[in-house]
Amino acid sequence: MPEIESISDLAHAIGLNVSYLQxxxxxxxxxxxxxxxxxxxxxxxxxxxxxxxxxxxQRWILRNLLEGMDVSDRAKGYVRHVSVLQHAxxxxxxxxxxxxxxxxxxxxxxxxxxxxxxxxxxxxxxVVSTLTALTTFRGHLPQGAPTSPTxxxxxxxxxxxxxxxxxxxxxxxxxxxxxxxxxxxxxxDELTTLKKNARAILGKAGFRLNNGKTKIMTPCRAMVxxxxxxxxxxATVGRKRKRELRAAIHNWIALQRPRQDPSAILGxxxxxxxxxxEYYETMKQYAxxxxx
Numbered sequence: 449m450p451e452i453e454s455i456s457d458l459a460h461a462i463g464l465n466v467s468y469l470q471x472x473x474x475x476x477x478x479x480x481x482x483x484x485x486x487x488x489x490x491x492x493x494x495x496x497x498x499x500x501x502x503x504x505x506q507r508w509i510l511r512n513l514l515e516g517m518d519v520s521d522r523a524k525g526y527v528r529h530v531s532v533l534q535h536a537x538x539x540x541x542x543x544x545x546x547x548x549x550x551x552x553x554x555x556x557x558x559x560x561x562x563x564x565x566x567x568x569x570x571x572x573x574x575v576v577s578t579l580t581a582l583t584t585f586r587g588h589l590p591q592g593a594p595t596s597p598t599x600x601x602x603x604x605x606x607x608x609x610x611x612x613x614x615x616x617x618x619x620x621x622x623x624x625x626x627x628x629x630x631x632x633x634x635x636x637d638e639l640t641t642l643k644k645n646a647r648a649i650l651g652k653a654g655f656r657l658n659n660g661k662t663k664i665m666t667p668c669r670a671m672v673x674x675x676x677x678x679x680x681x682x683a684t685v686g687r688k689r690k691r692e693l694r695a696a697i698h699n700w701i702a703l704q705r706p707r708q709d710p711s712a713i714l715g716x717x718x719x720x721x722x723x724x725x726e727y728y729e730t731m732k733q734y735a736x737x738x739x740x
Contacts, residue, residue: 449516452570455578462508472502473581480585480592496585497592505582506595513569513579519601520608524674525625526597532674533723535625536683542621542632545671545678546639548646549661553627554589554596556655561603562589597626607653611646618642630673639664676723685723693720693731701738 450461459469472479479502484492498506519527524535539545550556559580566579583589589596608624615622620633620642629646633639643664647657665671667679676683696713700706706713721728 449513449569452572452575454572455574458570458575458578461512462505464505469505469578472505473578476502476581477585480590493591495592496590498585498590502582503594506593509579509583510595510598513566514595514598514602517565517568517602518605519598520605520612520624522608522612522623523601523604524623525628526601531722532625532676533683535623535630536673536676536678538623539621539630539632539671539673539678540681540683542678543634543667544632544636544639545663545665545673546631546633546643547661547663547665547673548629548631548643549658550627550629550650551656551658553655554591554600557589557600557603558654559584559587561654562599565599565602600626607649607655610649614642614645614649625674628674632678636664636666683723685720685727689716690727693717694734697731697735698738701735 450457452458452461455470456466459466462469476498479499480496481499482494482496484494486492497503515528524530524532524538562584563576563580566576569579570576583593583595583599585593589599604624611622611629614620615631618633618638620631620638622629622631624630631639631642631646633642643662650657670677670686671679672686675685677686693713693716696706696708696716700710700713717728717731720731
């Protein structure tokens with residue numbers, strides 16, 4: 449991490465002059481464009497995307513400042529060399545799973561919390577306020593900025609620690625993938641009690657739960673964490689997704705009438721390779737037979 453004792457040090461490290469960097473920070477609210485994307489599980493999410501100039505600066509901040517900071521080991525999303533598979537596998541062998549979802553996660557993280565993170569980069573208040581301005585929009589973390597995911601992990605580190613301490617004392621496994629919190633235990637009562645306590649812990653830190661996405665799952669139904677089933681001794685994408693993938697490959701290769709973008713099929717195969725490599729090989733052989 450570069451040593452940044454003044455705004456001049458920051459501008460020099462990024463490769464910009466001071467006046468240009470300050471102008472970008474002052475005018476950052478004009479440098480975003482908003483649009484909506486459809487969520488996988490329904491509804492829409494607003495994306496606040498910075499323009500190319502600001503995004504380039506944010507990427508420098510991410511690579512040179514934020515990625516050098518430690519996040520909680522319970523954070524499984526937006527962490528290099530950590531995947532959703534590790535998020536799910538932490539909960540294998542448990543009989544009950546509790547899933548909690550934080551409502552409006554990025555918008556709930558304000559400038560003050562972001563500024564506290566950047567205090568770890570410099571003791572100069574001007575540097576801290578400039579870095580905060582460059583990575584926030586309308587007083588919160590913007591959904592489309594490259595710095596926002598890592599900043600969210602760094603801001604949430606203290607809450608992760610509190611939840612982890614609570615869970616460790618009660619033999620409850622805990623991990624978090626962005627705004628999705630997963631807990632597992634062999635005691636349904638423990639998870640029921642935890643649901644109430646987690647709401648209080650999160651509320652004290654300024655976060656709210658999305659009640660409609662709170663789930664307690666037991667082995668009598670599919671226990672799904674991060675899109676992966678954890679009922680058996682290993683994480684799996686589940687029979688339904690496998691059937692859908694097989695049908696998509698058949699339509700694409702044998703009938704030459706793909707019902708979805710072939711790049712999406714290839715993306716699913718790449719994902720499957722990391723989760724269930726044996727089934728990935730089965731699908732690869734199936735595709736080769738169809739192509740013969």
